[in-house]
Structure formats: C-alpha cells, structure tokens
Amino acid sequence: MEEPFPKDFRFPTIKTYSGTSDPRAHLNRYRAAMLMTGASDAIMCRGFFSTLDGQAQDWFGSLPEGSISTFTALTKQFMSYFASNVQKRKEFADLYHVKQRPTDSLPEFLNKWKREVLGVANIDDRAALIIFRNNLRSGPFYRDLIRYPPKTYNELMDRATRFAEAEVAEKRKKEEEEGRSRKNKAPQEERRAPRDCAVPRGVHEDIPKVDPNKYSHRKRELGQLTEEEEVELDNPAPRKKQAIHVIFGGPEGGDTPAERKKWARNLYVGEVVRPPHEKKPRREPIVFTEADLPDGPLSHRDALVIKVEISDVIVHRVLVDTGSSVNVMYYDTFTQLGLSRKQLGQVRTPLSGFTGDSIETEGSINLEVEIGTPPHVKRWEVEFVVSRSIALIT
Structure with missing residues (x-):
C-alpha cells in the first residue's frame, strides 16, 4: 500500500471477474492493460482486487494477511482456486479434423481454420503448414501451394488471405455479369414470338x-x-399440334352428387361430321341442324363442348354458350398459348357472375380461330375477354 503510483497514472477499465469464467483469460486482459501503464509489481497486486466481483472478491478477502508478496504468488493462488473454470485447450492433433468441405468456399474454410488455431496449445508452425495444405480442397490455391511452397506459417496465411479476397471479388463480378446478361436478355424474350x-x-x-x-x-x-x-x-399426316384442355373440375350439372352424376352420364362430346357439299362463298356460317343432335329425349340440358384451334394450338373442351355476350378465356389458357400481357387491350365494361358480383378482367385480345376438320374448316377472328376468375360468367 506504500508503493507510489507512476506519474499521470490512470487505472484502466477492465471487465470484472466473478469466478464463473476462465481465470486465464481475465489474467491476460489484466496484464495487458497494466503493462501499458508502467505499473510496478506492488501496484499490480493492489489494483487486482478492483477487477474482481462476487465470488472472486470473497476469495480475495479470505487471503491471510501477509500471504502475498509478489504478483506471481497472487497469480498462482488465483489460478489454483478457480482451476475448475479453466477451459481445456485443444490439442495440435485436433487440426487434422478441420477440413475444407465440398460446400465451403476458401474464405469460409480460412475463417474456420483461424478460429480453431486460436484454441490450440503449443502450435508448431511447420506442422501447421502441412496440415493446412492437406486439409485444403483441390483448386487454384492448392495448386499454387504445391508449385510455390510457403516457407513460414505467416506467409501461408498472407497468401491464403489474398486468394480468399480474390475469390470473393470474382464471385461478385460473376454475379454482376449474370445480372446484366439476364437484364439484356429479358426484353429480347418478350419481343420473341411465342409460336412459330x-x-x-x-x-x-x-x-x-x-x-x-x-x-x-x-x-x-x-x-x-x-x-x-x-x-x-x-x-402426309398433318403436323401434331399442342393441345390445351380447358374445362375441368367444378360442380357442373347440379348441386347434389346425384344430379352431377346424372349430368355426367348425359354429357355428349363429339365432332360435327357433314357430308361433302358444293363450294360456297368464303363467309359461309357454321350451323348445327337437328341431324347433328345426339340421340336422346328433348328438350335436354346437355352442354355443347367442342374443340377449336387458337393461334395454332388445339384447345379442347371449349364450352359453347349462345346466351353469353362475350367469349371468355381463362388466364391459365392465355398463358399456355404463349401470349403476353402486352398484347391485351383494355376492357371498360366489367363482367357479371351468377352471384351478381362484378368480375375484373385482365383485358381483351383478338385471335384467329379455326373450327372443324379438313376439308370442312372455318377460320375467323374472335375477340376473347381474359379473366383470372374460375367462377362461371354470365
């Protein structure tokens, strides 16, 4: 207590030790901080008490008077009392298990290696060189170490850091180039025709x-x-065209299972076959006569379902409803046809569903439609209203 403090001495601020963590780490922090102040051995002993708390303070207060004559003696007593909290340091052989996995980049492996080395006691630099190289995955850095072996461990770490930084920069550059490539490619794909x-x-x-x-x-x-x-x-056989099946699922034909089964048994799907006839004007309308009706009682509630060709694609199960004021195409069919939203025109009048709710549309589009089988074929342009709603539209 009689030892004078050095001139302009200021006791450093150090995290207190309560006796639950590694005492070795606390001693190292205390020595490093006091070394900068030029404090003597007596000042080191006197100031140590102020860095303790809780259980550690109780230990310091229990020391017999006159039992500590040097800071070395205080250190031995401190380490002996809190020896159970000393963390076991890893052995040098533990580094053999620190390998670069197939998913590890060089920066990731280097950071993992440095963390493990810090916890190893009595590390041998020459042996560490060999272990690091053997645990490294094959690649540009491994080939560089084989061609130009480093002489010291510090040289190995410096070279590994440069290669890791180069790998990060190369990855960032590649991502930028791929981003620009996708950005330049997108407008070209939008302008590209969806079908031949x-x-x-x-x-x-x-x-x-x-x-x-x-x-x-x-x-x-x-x-x-x-x-x-x-x-x-x-x-020659005609070219096979892509097909899209439109109508599927849903409680058609009634609200009960029995009614829907009855509707399914009565459903007739077929093709209209007509005998050859004389050539007529180009704008000949397609009509259905009583001869085209299926066998069965009248009047009936059978749905008229046909297949048509739209934009060179065969669209199956197209429901014909003479009571509709618009031709509805669901958005899924629109996308399967390879069409773009940019081709849609604006629809100012909303559609109305059976529930009375207004149904928003994506827009309208005019497409060339073909119906029939050769030689009985009819082509004309039809305006379709595109909708995302799966509810039936009146």
Whole structure:
C-alpha cells in the first residue's frame, strides 16, 4: 500500500471477474492493460482486487494477511482456486479434423481454420503448414501451394488471405455479369414470338429445310415404294399440334352428387361430321341442324363442348354458350398459348357472375380461330375477354 503510483497514472477499465469464467483469460486482459501503464509489481497486486466481483472478491478477502508478496504468488493462488473454470485447450492433433468441405468456399474454410488455431496449445508452425495444405480442397490455391511452397506459417496465411479476397471479388463480378446478361436478355424474350406461326413470313425463307420424306422420294425414283408407302407419301399426316384442355373440375350439372352424376352420364362430346357439299362463298356460317343432335329425349340440358384451334394450338373442351355476350378465356389458357400481357387491350365494361358480383378482367385480345376438320374448316377472328376468375360468367 506504500508503493507510489507512476506519474499521470490512470487505472484502466477492465471487465470484472466473478469466478464463473476462465481465470486465464481475465489474467491476460489484466496484464495487458497494466503493462501499458508502467505499473510496478506492488501496484499490480493492489489494483487486482478492483477487477474482481462476487465470488472472486470473497476469495480475495479470505487471503491471510501477509500471504502475498509478489504478483506471481497472487497469480498462482488465483489460478489454483478457480482451476475448475479453466477451459481445456485443444490439442495440435485436433487440426487434422478441420477440413475444407465440398460446400465451403476458401474464405469460409480460412475463417474456420483461424478460429480453431486460436484454441490450440503449443502450435508448431511447420506442422501447421502441412496440415493446412492437406486439409485444403483441390483448386487454384492448392495448386499454387504445391508449385510455390510457403516457407513460414505467416506467409501461408498472407497468401491464403489474398486468394480468399480474390475469390470473393470474382464471385461478385460473376454475379454482376449474370445480372446484366439476364437484364439484356429479358426484353429480347418478350419481343420473341411465342409460336412459330407468329413469325412474319419471309423471316426463315433463306434457311435450308430438311425434307423428312427425302428417303421416300428416293425410293420412289428407284421404284421401290410399296402401295401403302405411295399413299402415305402423297397424303402426309398433318403436323401434331399442342393441345390445351380447358374445362375441368367444378360442380357442373347440379348441386347434389346425384344430379352431377346424372349430368355426367348425359354429357355428349363429339365432332360435327357433314357430308361433302358444293363450294360456297368464303363467309359461309357454321350451323348445327337437328341431324347433328345426339340421340336422346328433348328438350335436354346437355352442354355443347367442342374443340377449336387458337393461334395454332388445339384447345379442347371449349364450352359453347349462345346466351353469353362475350367469349371468355381463362388466364391459365392465355398463358399456355404463349401470349403476353402486352398484347391485351383494355376492357371498360366489367363482367357479371351468377352471384351478381362484378368480375375484373385482365383485358381483351383478338385471335384467329379455326373450327372443324379438313376439308370442312372455318377460320375467323374472335375477340376473347381474359379473366383470372374460375367462377362461371354470365
């Protein structure tokens, strides 16, 4: 207590120790802080009490008077009393388990290695060089260590830090380039036609086309075609088109299971077949006569369901309702046709459902529609109102 303080001495602020954590860490912090003040051994002993709290203060107060003559003696007593709280340091051999996993980047592995090394006692730099290289995954950095082995552990860490920073910068640069590539590609994809049929004529005229029947034509020249092959070559099968099935699910035909089963048994789906007739004007309307009706009692509540071709796509299960004032296309069908929202026009009049609620629409679009089977085919332009609602619309 008689030891004078150094000139301009200020006792450092240190986190107090209550006796529940590692005493070794507290001693290291205390020594480091007091070393900067130039305090003597006696001042080190005198100031140590102010860094204690709770159980540790009780221990200090229980020391017999005159039992401490140096700070080294105080340190031994302190470490001995709180020895149970000393954290066991890892062995050098534990570093063999610190490996770079397939999912670890170089920065992640380097941070994990440094954390483990801090807890290892008596680390050997030369052995650490070998373990670090063996635990490293193959790649540019591993090849660099093989070609130019570092001489010291510090040189290894410096080189590893530079490679890790380069890897982070390269990853960031790649993400920026991919982002610009996607940004530049998006407008081109929007301008691209959704189907081959929408490409203007003449665009692909200069591209040579491969004749799928070239082999058959060659056999015809040599007189090797059979009668069936001759017929097939003269009447090639039409190109198979994409199909979209529209109507599905829902309590059609009634509110009870019995009514819906009865409706399903009476449902008739078929194609209209008419005998050949003389050529008529181009605007010949498609009509259905009594001959087209299915067998069964009249009047009936059967739904008229047909298939039509829209934008070169066969759309199945199209419900024909002569009482509707608009032609409704659900948004799912619209997207399957490969159409874009930019092609939609504005619809100013809202639609009304069976419940009386107004149904918002996405817009309207005019599409070319084809109905019938060759040679009985009719083409015309139809305006469709696109809606997301799955409720029936009046």
